[in-house]
Amino acid sequence: MPPSRTFDAIILGGGAAGLMCAAVVGQRGRRVLVIDHAGEVGKKILISGGGRCNFTNRDTAPDRYLSANPHFAKSALSRYTAQDFLAMVERHGIAWHEKTLGQLFCDGSARQIVAMLLDECAAGEVTVETGRTIGEVAHADGRFRIGGDEAPALVIATGGPSIPKMGATGIAYDLARRFGLKVVEPRPALVPLTLGGDEALFRELSGVASDVVAGAGKARFREAALFTHKGLSGPAILQVSSYWRAREPVAIDFVPDVRPGWLLDAKRLRPRALPAAVLAEQLPARLADRLAERLALAGPLNGCSDKALAEAERRLSDWRFHPNGTEGFAKAEVTAGGISTAELSSQTMGAKRVPGLYAIGEAVDVTGWLGGYNFQWAWASGWAAAQAL
Template identity: 55%
Template sequence: MAEQYDVVILGAGAAGMMAAIEAGKRGRRVLVLDHAKAPGEKIRISGGGRCNFTNIHAGPKNFLSANPHFCKSALARYTPQDFIALVERHNIAWHEKTLGQLFCDDSAKDIIRMLLSEMKDTGVVLRLGVQVQSIDKTFSGFRVATSDGMIDGANLIVATGGKSIPKMGATGFAYRLAEQFGLPLIETRPALVPLTLDPAQLESLSALAGVAVDAEARSGKTAFEEAVLITHRGLSGPAILQISSYWREGGDIRLALLPRVDIASLLKGARRENGRQALQTALAEHLPKRLAQFFAETAGLINRSLADLSDKVIDGFCSGIKDWAITPAGSEGYRTAEVTLGGVDTRALDSRSMQARDVPGLYFIGECVDVTGWLGGYNFQWAWASGFSAGQAV
């Protein structure tokens, strides 16, 4: 005899737990299943262990999707302020870091404890270490065959995430299930991920490994201004992770170093004050020393004194710093990607409820849906908002 629930939720991550809480508040009998041994593992490791749980600026403009309008309904119905109110109700101390990013003062585990407490208060049943073997549509809902036995649910919410960070247990389960029920997919790819360089490029930049600098990273018409880190594999840092969601193989990344600084004017000023100073020495007053050395060597101006350089030469030299073109070979892949781009096609889902249009009672939420946020708490806000929407609908 199968167990009976009003709502079965697959995935005890951010979206799944939020959906469970909202459904439980409405008196539904809710079961959450996860193959992991602990809930909220991606929450636990996020934000350096302090969980960047939302962003106060979160809005549709901060998300990528084949249908950029799809996320509007959920984001409007459950806002960053709503989640902040929940956090404060549980007396979790938090702070704003930069660019609207909110973090726990203490630990990401505070957020997990908060969600588990809310689930317990609403009567949600959580089972961990459970393997889902098969799912079938029935006359009254869905039958889920698990390693713990058969479960019947009038509604099924899929919150199993994307493919990113497989060592945390990520799989393509949600996509296979979507295909089983006839829902189309948007091609998936790693997002918010470091970019790699080919061996020749790595060799030319080998002396710069570990150097970080403020920059604007641009791909096409999209640009992000944050730190860029040069690594022994390629490019990383917040600006690179952001632009990686927009970059495509074969295209280049253009870096404008110190985008808010007029380096040419500073070098000309240094020339007036001390013309005997070497170019790389003057540049190292503003850029990391190794980077200053690299640009001077690349331009063939190493050890040239400022007095020997005309305005035209300085302007040309600085244009290379303000428009440094690099063509990545690829990305580090799902192994280090923070999220997955693409997923369940939003055309197959109702934007208010997250329910599959052609499969009543079936819902997809969170990262497995073709809605991908920027770096900085946006993907958590999508998890809360989409989970809230589904929880309010079942």
């Protein structure tokens, strides 16, 4: 029985990357089908940025992405920039604002971004089908077939398994392996870390946040860290979680703005002051109390030896936590790892060994920092693939 419909490209996944790719391909005059198993497209877009969608970052640069090949993202990011996407946002009359660290958000709702992408798809006469199970993907004679539909090109844009309650799955990796593509082991990224053992005592500080410098490996981020009932979260922790590896420590500088010798200076100037009170000038009071307790700084400063205060300074600027894990894909904003970049062309996002097969967005082993970087990779990789379709 002949296929009921023929397209130039079938895109699996109606998220940021898939819709962007579809819109651009459709407007190039190609017949495009987007298939998404969810009831509506763009579900992750809708919940991002507290519902206002941190849709890109002005400071986008390749060094803000993790990948087994740190150079892979350069081509796509240089050809479709944050300014290019912002121009589309402004063309659609969407009001936006910039927060800290180059992050751009909608003034209104993330639904405006989804509506914009669907309008762009409509302009290219793209067929978008939601609530449709992908099922078996057949490949023969240079054609990809799904159900009664076929095309010479197939784009994997199904994302990663982060936030499974939104319907996220690892289908991208199943498809990649089906076509013989290697997959870099997926793991949760931009995810809270959990504490156990002796460090579980810090869970009593649940809800306390402080401006810190957090580090894992060679990565360092200055933002807020938040104590939770399970461990550590907040922007600084989410950032370093992408770099953290099991059994490695996370280093926290609780006092990034003080100069060396600040506790010794306090002892000379205010010998009767309590250490926790001095720490509370730099930190939330509850955190200051807990840290003073852990440092065994009891009684007034003049009762603490210079050696003990110097050691306290050192530990406060390089406090080592030893997470026992993460909160997993359920709480991860994105997935690190994915379809190996060694299998793909950085120019076209096409599979080197399977003509007509492409992979874009979060499905690929390219993971951005927190703050709009992953959306910019979705837009850029989707655009790059679209140029080749």
